[in-house]
Amino acid sequence: MSRASDRAYSAIRNMILSGELPAGAQLGEEALAEMCGVSRTPVREALRRLEADMLVGRTDTQRTFVADWSINDVADAFELRAMLEGRAARRAAERMSDAALARIRNANRALATAIQQPSPDVAGFLEGNREFHAIILEVAGSRRLAALLGTLIEQPVVLRTARHYTREELRRSHAEHEELTAAFARRDGAWAEAIMTSHILRAYHAYADAHRARIDAGMTQEAAE
Amino acid sequence: MSRASDRAYSAIRNMILSGELPAGAQLGEEALAEMCGVSRTPVREALRRLEADMLVGRTDTQRTFVADWSINDVADAFELRAMLEGRAARRAAERMSDAALARIRNANRALATAIQQPSPDVAGFLEGNREFHAIILEVAGSRRLAALLGTLIEQPVVLRTARHYTREELRRSHAEHEELTAAFARRDGAWAEAIMTSHILRAYHAYADAHRARIDAGMTQEAAE
DNA sequence: GACATGGATATTGTATACAAATGCCATCGG
DNA sequence: CCGATGGCATTTGTATACAATATCCATGTC
CATH class of the missing domain: 1.20.120.530 (GntR ligand-binding domain-like)
Known part of the structure; x- marks a missing residue:
């Protein structure tokens, strides 16, 4: 859990689950990296994991956003x-x-x-x-x-x-x-x-x-x- | 599919499914990168996807290997x-x-x-x-x-x-x-x-x-x- | 000879620079 | 006014350098 990518994963995940990042919000890698205090590399890894969890989605052009659960x-x-x-x-x-x-x-x-x-x-x-x-x-x-x-x-x-x-x-x-x-x-x-x-x-x-x-x-x- | 990470994913996957990479084989990121003709970054992404597929496993110290299906x-x-x-x-x-x-x-x-x-x-x-x-x-x-x-x-x-x-x-x-x-x-x-x-x-x-x-x-x- | 220790070597993790692509917006032509 | 077009800004993708960590092997000690 001490790895930067794990911290990024938890941080982003918590922001989604708490509603701090509302459904539909765009997730820029740069912005998330700054929020988590890490570089883009671990953020990208975290986003892929969250995508597998279906907590985030992806447009056809690779833009990431908070998944909207109907x-x-x-x-x-x-x-x-x-x-x-x-x-x-x-x-x-x-x-x-x-x-x-x-x-x-x-x-x-x-x-x-x-x-x-x-x-x-x-x-x-x-x-x-x-x-x-x-x-x-x-x-x-x-x-x-x-x-x-x-x-x-x-x-x-x-x-x-x-x-x-x-x-x-x-x-x-x-x-x-x-x-x-x-x-x-x-x-x-x-x-x-x-x-x-x-x-x-x-x-x-x-x-x-x-x-x-x-x-x-x-x-x-x-x-x- | 034209992205380097997708090519790496397919290439490694095929090598596993074909048996070219036998069960239990260690998967060094550097070596795979050379095989696929890309850098380590997309290889790492591919390995994470294969891990989710359970085609590769991971030791407690983050070494990757071809999963052995009992x-x-x-x-x-x-x-x-x-x-x-x-x-x-x-x-x-x-x-x-x-x-x-x-x-x-x-x-x-x-x-x-x-x-x-x-x-x-x-x-x-x-x-x-x-x-x-x-x-x-x-x-x-x-x-x-x-x-x-x-x-x-x-x-x-x-x-x-x-x-x-x-x-x-x-x-x-x-x-x-x-x-x-x-x-x-x-x-x-x-x-x-x-x-x-x-x-x-x-x-x-x-x-x-x-x-x-x-x-x-x-x-x-x-x-x- | 078995085992612990330490450092050289190899491997993974992260940051950063740059390349490629996507989106935005102003401008132009109809 | 509407839509197309081109170029600038933003964002994502990849490569690479460096840092952190694990592995391995030689050496020394008991």
């Missing part, structure tokens, strides 16, 4: 993620060791703690959630699958709406994690896959509902935050 | 490809226009012609096959899905064994394409998905059988070619 793109990403994480859960259940199961239970406990605070600890929830899914991906034991999911896990719009989660949504998410853990304990791949697919698609519809609500209220996406 | 890696890639192409076929069936259906039928006719030659035209078959799958992916209308499949379609070992296909295998592949076309004509997504998944998995097992036969004969993978 509601269809979000639906698309969720659909694929549901399928791939479902497959990961199936494989994980079939390969689950007692040690890994213990780690998953641990991550779930941390998650439960986070949502039981007087005012829910969203950052803690997200971290526990990330850990939970990471362990599953690790146990699934497919580098390919992990690579494919890598580009799908963090979507700009979704991360930005995470802190609007209600306590009820957090509690429900945790309950689904518990059910998944039960499927893992039984080494039931089909069950695990079904729960995981449902888990992701429910999250999608929660997002889509919130999105529609904002539209109906006549608010722009930015103003709603 | 039989498990191949199985992994096929399993994911079966799932993703299956999904693509489902989406394509649900979105199929009459014009696109005509194009698919056309690609199939070209494919039929190729395998009916006195001595099967494997190159022609592969091109028709590529076109067929490309149209499906286009009709599926998911840029994400296309991007994910992009890294899965061309596996080194599989391409190298393609020319050993028997006429019977080619004929069977064509028959499956015909059946897929029927599913598209009915706009039956579930049917299309099932055929496509089966199509890919059958191809995998044909490959795995051939691979096992080579092992049993005490031949190395290279010697078998």
Whole structure:
């Protein structure tokens, strides 16, 4: 992470995810280099990685810009993620060791703690959630699958709406994690896959509902935050 | 494609797929630059792309080498490809226009012609096959899905064994394409998905059988070619 | 003889200069 | 006034020089 190209990648990525660089904005290499305090070479590398993540796009003449995620793109990403994480859960259940199961239970406990605070600890929830899914991906034991999911896990719009989660949504998410853990304990791949697919698609519809609500209220996406 | 980085990408890629650069070989940037007739800058870009394709790997100290695909890696890639192409076929069936259906039928006719030659035209078959799958992916209308499949379609070992296909295998592949076309004509997504998944998995097992036969004969993978 | 150490060698990372291309805008002709 | 054209400004692409880091091998020590 100490390399200039990694710093550039993180910096630009954060600026996109935070909305500091709005969708559609042109990304000049020179300007980004100055912002990141590095030369154009590592910036170019960072931009290529972000392009692979589909966080930035490219015109037919090689101009780079912040990708604009339409509601269809979000639906698309969720659909694929549901399928791939479902497959990961199936494989994980079939390969689950007692040690890994213990780690998953641990991550779930941390998650439960986070949502039981007087005012829910969203950052803690997200971290526990990330850990939970990471362990599953690790146990699934497919580098390919992990690579494919890598580009799908963090979507700009979704991360930005995470802190609007209600306590009820957090509690429900945790309950689904518990059910998944039960499927893992039984080494039931089909069950695990079904729960995981449902888990992701429910999250999608929660997002889509919130999105529609904002539209109906006549608010722009930015103003709603 | 006229850019130096694109030429470097194609050149290195071909050297890997052809086996000229064997699995495990170290890839020095300087040496590759000389081979491709460009400087290190575009070579570095090409290597990053190949890394995303998982055709090359990287040591913990940033040394690049030709990825070594174990039989498990191949199985992994096929399993994911079966799932993703299956999904693509489902989406394509649900979105199929009459014009696109005509194009698919056309690609199939070209494919039929190729395998009916006195001595099967494997190159022609592969091109028709590529076109067929490309149209499906286009009709599926998911840029994400296309991007994910992009890294899965061309596996080194599989391409190298393609020319050993028997006429019977080619004929069977064509028959499956015909059946897929029927599913598209009915706009039956579930049917299309099932055929496509089966199509890919059958191809995998044909490959795995051939691979096992080579092992049993005490031949190395290279010697078998 | 095995292993640690240090420095020479090779390789990768970054900055910068320059080349090529793209976009912009003023000018000109209709 | 509208659109085409040409040249200037900006941006991206490539080469190269240099810096940082890793590898390798010889040497010395136990």
